[in-house]
Amino acid sequence: MNKREKGCVAVAREMELMQGNQAIAEGAFYAGARFYAGYPITPSSEIAEECSKRMPLLGGIYMQMEDEIASMAAIIGASLSGAKAFTATSGPGFSLMQENMGLAVMGEVPCVVIDVQRRGPSTGLSTKPAQGDIMQLRWGRHGDQIVIALCPATVRECFMLTVAAFNLSEKFRVPVIISPDEIVGHMRETFRVPEPGEIEVIERKKPTGPPEKYKPFTADKDGVAPLAAYGSDYIFHVSSSMHGPDGYSNNNPANAAWRVEQLHRKIDMHRDEIVMTKTFATEDADVLLVAFGGTTGASRAAALELRKKGVKAGVLQLITLWPFADREVALLGSRAKTVVVTEMNYSGQVAGEVQKVLGSGADIRKVNSYNGQIITPQEILKAIG
Amino acid sequence: MWCPGCGVGVMLGALLRSFEELGYERKDTVVVTGIGCTGKADDYLLTHALHTTHGRALAYATGIKAFNPKLHVVVLMGDGDSVTIGGNHFIHAARRNMDLTAIIINNFNFGMTGGQFSGTTPGGAFTQTSVYGNPERGFDISALAEVAGANYVARATPYHVWEMKTNIKEALSKTGFSVVEVYSPCPTNFGRHNDMKTATDMLHWLKEKGLPVEAYNRLRGSEREGFFAVGKLVDRDEPDFNTRYEEIRATAMAKKG
Numbered sequence: 001m002n003k004r005e006k007g008c009v010a011v012a013r014e015m016e017l018m019q020g021n022q023a024i025a026e027g028a029f030y031a032g033a034r035f036y037a038g039y040p041i042t043p044s045s046e047i048a049e050e051c052s053k054r055m056p057l058l059g060g061i062y063m064q065m066e067d068e069i070a071s072m073a074a075i076i077g078a079s080l081s082g083a084k085a086f087t088a089t090s091g092p093g094f095s096l097m098q099e100n101m102g103l104a105v106m107g108e109v110p111c112v113v114i115d116v117q118r119r120g121p122s123t124g125l126s127t128k129p130a131q132g133d134i135m136q137l138r139w140g141r142h143g144d145q146i147v148i149a150l151c152p153a154t155v156r157e158c159f160m161l162t163v164a165a166f167n168l169s170e171k172f173r174v175p176v177i178i179s180p181d182e183i184v185g186h187m188r189e190t191f192r193v194p195e196p197g198e199i200e201v202i203e204r205k206k207p208t209g210p211p212e213k214y215k216p217f218t219a220d221k222d223g224v225a226p227l228a229a230y231g232s233d234y235i236f237h238v239s240s241s242m243h244g245p246d247g248y249s250n251n252n253p254a255n256a257a258w259r260v261e262q263l264h265r266k267i268d269m270h271r272d273e274i275v276m277t278k279t280f281a282t283e284d285a286d287v288l289l290v291a292f293g294g295t296t297g298a299s300r301a302a303a304l305e306l307r308k309k310g311v312k313a314g315v316l317q318l319i320t321l322w323p324f325a326d327r328e329v330a331l332l333g334s335r336a337k338t339v340v341v342t343e344m345n346y347s348g349q350v351a352g353e354v355q356k357v358l359g360s361g362a363d364i365r366k367v368n369s370y371n372g373q374i375i376t377p378q379e380i381l382k383a384i385g
Numbered sequence: 386m387w388c389p390g391c392g393v394g395v396m397l398g399a400l401l402r403s404f405e406e407l408g409y410e411r412k413d414t415v416v417v418t419g420i421g422c423t424g425k426a427d428d429y430l431l432t433h434a435l436h437t438t439h440g441r442a443l444a445y446a447t448g449i450k451a452f453n454p455k456l457h458v459v460v461l462m463g464d465g466d467s468v469t470i471g472g473n474h475f476i477h478a479a480r481r482n483m484d485l486t487a488i489i490i491n492n493f494n495f496g497m498t499g500g501q502f503s504g505t506t507p508g509g510a511f512t513q514t515s516v517y518g519n520p521e522r523g524f525d526i527s528a529l530a531e532v533a534g535a536n537y538v539a540r541a542t543p544y545h546v547w548e549m550k551t552n553i554k555e556a557l558s559k560t561g562f563s564v565v566e567v568y569s570p571c572p573t574n575f576g577r578h579n580d581m582k583t584a585t586d587m588l589h590w591l592k593e594k595g596l597p598v599e600a601y602n603r604l605r606g607s608e609r610e611g612f613f614a615v616g617k618l619v620d621r622d623e624p625d626f627n628t629r630y631e632e633i634r635a636t637a638m639a640k641k642g
Contacts, residue, residue, distance in 0.1 A: 035452050056630075057641055070444035070477070075448060080448075232412065238434070
């Protein structure tokens with residue numbers, strides 16, 4: 001074996017044929033997640049299986065809870081004990097998690113939730129892809145609240161966005177949802193897990209100063225309060241009920257208004273840091289394809305095909321679904337003659353948001369699939385005509 | 386604050402005395418509450434605390450304890466939280482033998498929402514949603530805890546307040562899932578519809594019908610009708626979740642080599 005061949009072997013050993021769900025688990029470990037609680041559900045179960053194998057070796061905890069309600073509760077509890085904690089599920093389980101996810105919003109508890117989307121409604125087609133939870137990601141919890149939702153399209157993005165999700169969650173004390181669809185969760189691609197230090201990993205801000213003065217909801221200038229851990233000298237109170245800066249119940253209307261505003265403001269303040277998109281040949285695009293997750297690949301293939309025919313087509317891939325990439329859509333969408341939104345749902349959940357941004361006069365075409373099948377480049381080309 | 390004659394405050398007093406006598410530090414203690422009259426208790430505490438959603442307190446506490454086994458984690462719930470909306474979490478926390486202390490105020494109705502029947506309201510009892518009598522049967526929380534696998538189970542009442550403190554101290558000291566069920570007067574919403582018009586009437590009921598475990602066990606069959614056992618019901622030492630998890634971790638590490 002010559003030197004070059006040896007080098008290839010070394011690289012080949014590092015490269016792995018990895019599944020999207022597995023890359024999510026790897027991303028979580030890389031980000032420092034040491035607590036997983038979940039209830040198995042197709043098509044997300046590989047994440048649980050990976051955690052059950054690896055958490056004991058990493059010094060972490062894998063818990064299989066009695067349902068998704070308990071899973072969500074357990075990761076919030078563990079996070080308050082100081083863990084980076086996460087869970088994974090799909091539609092039916094994601095619905096069950098909503099109430100407790102609301103507590104994570106209200107109590108500003110960092111945590112990451114993976115929703116590997118499958119075709120519904122209800123039990124639906126458990127092994128088939130869909131992107132039907134887009135509005136649920138944003139509005140699934142009752143009350144007036146905001147979370148962050150990211151959507152990977154490749155195995156590499158599954159890893160990278162999981163690290164990003166933990167970073168955003170720790171930084172802004174907010175639940176972050178990652179919402180691949182079944183295609184992306186079960187897709188296999190070669191991937192090399194980065195070495196420690198290659199990608200930034202962010203830890204939550206800890207309190208400093210006298211413990212008796214610590215108030216878990218008094219935000220710093222960046223809109224976020226430091227978070228202690230149970231068991232530390234910084235004794236603190238977290239509540240699902242409306243509470244003051246000290247975490248104790250407070251029914252005062254001015255306090256309630258401050259609280260609701262503060263939960264929203266910390267996300268609004270950092271909007272540009274949170275909203276991520278990718279563009280592909282959009283500089284001169286007359287036809288703008290808006291895609292995310294499992295529709296991204298087909299949209300790029302369709303754009304390439306159109307370019308061959310002389311049509312200037314490009315793709316805007318939404319990586320952050322919520323908060324919505326309104327400015328990015330406005331910038332590219334207003335330059336294009338036609339905007340095509342490809343998504344695996346009937347109602348055009350993202351198309352509606354695009355319409356909201358571009359106005360009723362815009363030429364917006366919807367390419368939707370809702371039969372549990374992937375959208376093909378041919379179907380997209382047909383819509384453009 | 387709670388209504389005059391309510392048992393929650395008596396339980397909270399016994400719990401705080403127990404903390405003091407056992408030398409618990411505020412920083413090492415987390416009190417987790419649910420929703421309802423009992424769920425208000427955390428607002429009066431200076432320990433670490435988490436006030437959760439209805440019925441899910443045990444699941445939150447499970448995460449807290451699993452990640453930091455050094456913490457004393459105490460869960461305060463009513464009969465709604467523990468065995469009605471949260472029944473699934475209750476049996477699984479017991480099965481898993483989480484090292485948690487669950488103190489349950491059982492006042493046989495949903496007090497906070499105005500007195501509707503709950504999962505422990507006895508058959509035939511009158512509440513705001515069973516004005517003709519409750520068609521359902523009520524759970525026996527202590528029996529449920531025993532069969533589900535709790536290491537320690539006791540039943541207490543605010544009438545037997547010093548015994549209650551003893552039971553709470555034993556429960557706190559026990560490794561594994563421990564339950565203290567507190568039969569509690571709710572003169573506002575339960576007693577007055579069920580032939581116990583005043584708080585005193587309800588205390589009389591607890592005094593006369595609550596028998597020490599030994600005395601209760603001497604009764605046979607129909608003699609037990611209307612009576613209930615007060616005191617320690619279950620005391621065993623099965624390994625708790627965290628102990629078992631560390632054993633599994635050791636196996637995993639050995640296999641990895």
